[in-house]
Amino acid sequence: MxxxxxxxxxxxxxxxxxxxxxxxxxxxxxxxxxxxxxxxxxxxxxxxxxxxxxKVVFLPEGDLDNAKRDGTGSVVIEMPPRENGHPNSHAMEYVRCTYSWW
Known part of the structure; x- marks a missing residue:
């Protein structure tokens, strides 16, 4: 294995x-x-x-094209620790995968 x-x-x-x-x-x-x-x-x-x-996650065919064309592609976000309270300026560190930065 x-x-x-x-x-x-x-x-x-x-x-x-x-x-x-x-x-x-x-x-x-x-x-x-x-x-x-x-x-x-x-x-x-x-x-x-x-x-x-x-986690193993598949995205549909064309997801990257959607992101490039009109920004509707997927985003992958890691769940932040709950004890951190409200999001701060470092909240984007939990975005693990996106096709273009917002």
Missing amino acids: RKWNNPDDKKAAYLAVLKKIMADKRFAEKCLESDEFARNAFRTIGEIEVPANA
Whole structure:
């Protein structure tokens, strides 16, 4: 079984899952519908141990194009610690993935 913290293992798992997605439309749809299905895809197809605290999320085809065209693409935000209280000037540090800075 591949290791999640090994970059070469993770790359091999990505490629295995992407090949399956490209070959099987229904499988791709299920990866979009369910984060748990996507996690399981990495475990079974990618043959990699996915840590319990790791999320596997797929975005729909064209998401990047939407972001470039009209700004409607997705954003990924890490939940901030609750004990920090109200957001401050450092709140943007929790934005982990977006296509253009606002």
